Amino acid sequence: MDTMKAFAHWISNRSVAWTVVAVVTIMAGAGLFQLRNIQQDDDILAFLPKENPDVGLFYDVNKRFGSLDLALVGVETEDVFDPAFLGRLKRVTKELKDISGLDHVLSLANVVDFRPDLDKGGIVTAPTIRTIPKTSEEIRDLRAHVMSKDHLVGNLVSADAKAVQVLCFLAYGADPREMAAAIRSKVEEVFPQAWPLQDGNITCQTCHDVLLPMKADPLLQSANPAFLRGAPYETLSDFCFACDCVVFN
Numbered sequence: 519m520d521t522m523k524a525f526a527h528w529i530s531n532r533s534v535a536w537t538v539v540a541v542v543t544i545m546a547g548a549g550l551f552q553l554r555n556i557q558q559d560d561d562i563l564a565f566l567p568k569e570n571p572d573v574g575l576f577y578d579v580n581k582r583f584g585s586l587d588l589a590l591v592g593v594e595t596e597d598v599f600d601p602a603f604l605g606r607l608k609r610v611t612k613e614l615k616d617i618s619g620l621d622h623v624l625s626l627a628n629v630v631d632f633r634p635d636l637d638k639g640g641i642v643t644a645p646t647i648r649t650i651p652k653t654s655e656e657i658r659d660l661r662a663h664v665m666s667k668d669h670l671v672g673n674l675v676s677a678d679a680k681a682v683q684v685l686c687f688l689a690y691g692a693d694p695r696e697m698a699a700a701i702r703s704k705v706e707e708v709f710p711q712a713w714p715l716q717d718g719n720i721t722c723q724t725c726h727d728v729l730l731p732m733k734a735d736p737l738l739q740s741a742n743p744a745f746l747r748g749a750p751y752e753t754l755s756d757f758c759f760a761c762d763c764v765v766f767n
């Protein structure tokens with residue numbers, strides 16, 4: 519009891535109390551300063567002990583074969599089997615593969631197909647899309663063939679044929695954030711940001727998106743206060759004139 523009394527007496531001493539306030543303020547300030555260095559790590563492996571033989575084996579497999587980190591890219595369109603879209607998909611698949619840090623890229627444009635060889639017997643492997651279809655018959659045949667494959671539908675192409683998925687397998691040691699940025703900029707280059715309609719109608723999302731405000735860089739976050747799609751624009755009328763590519767193209 520006496521010690522508590524003595525402590526209360528000591529702590530209510532003016533200079534001691536101010537010292538406590540000062541120390542807490544300095545520590546809070548230092549904490550705020552260090553906030554800048556906080557890093558988010560969502561890699562489950564990072565939380566497992568590396569000395570554990572099973573975890574070590576897992577690392578070893580990853581090092582030799584890669585492919586533990588996978589970036590999923592979804593691209594929506596009106597019709598996946600539109601030759602113009604398939605051409606772009608082929609291009610993006612090829613050009614993504616050239617990014618250093620990506621081991622392998624898989625999409626409808628390069629996925630391998632197994633067909634029975636009717637002449638010689640056995641099975642032949644060939645790309646599912648050997649050439650981009652040109653005539654409406656070729657498009658129809660390709661659509662029927664692809665949509666009949668259980669392993670493609672729901673994985674590389676959506677059941678309504680309005681979206682594709684591109685799988686990007688990261689090489690061992692590649693930085694996931696850097697790779698995500700490189701992949702995003704390549705995909706946006708090949709599929710320029712469109713002005714999406716919902717059921718043919720202009721909605722809020724036609725003109726607005728939240729990509730810039732979600733960037734890590736605080737400057738970029740505030741660069742687009744009106745959330746305008748395709749921002750930043752130098753003047754608001756630059757945004758307005760973007761319309762002519764939709765209406766008159």
Ligand code: HEC
Pocket residue numbers: 720721722723724725726743744745746754757
């Ligand atoms: C035809 C394109 C278009 C559509 C559709 C549209 N907006 Fe906008 N919106 C704009 C433009 C352009 C601005 C910026 C006006 C300015 O800076 O003066 C804006 C500004 C805003 C702002 C103000 C941001 C700020 O800085 O104060 C909000 C909020 C907003 N829109 C929400 C919506 C919502 C919600 C919808 C759907 C109901 C919608 N907008 C539909 C073009 C559009």
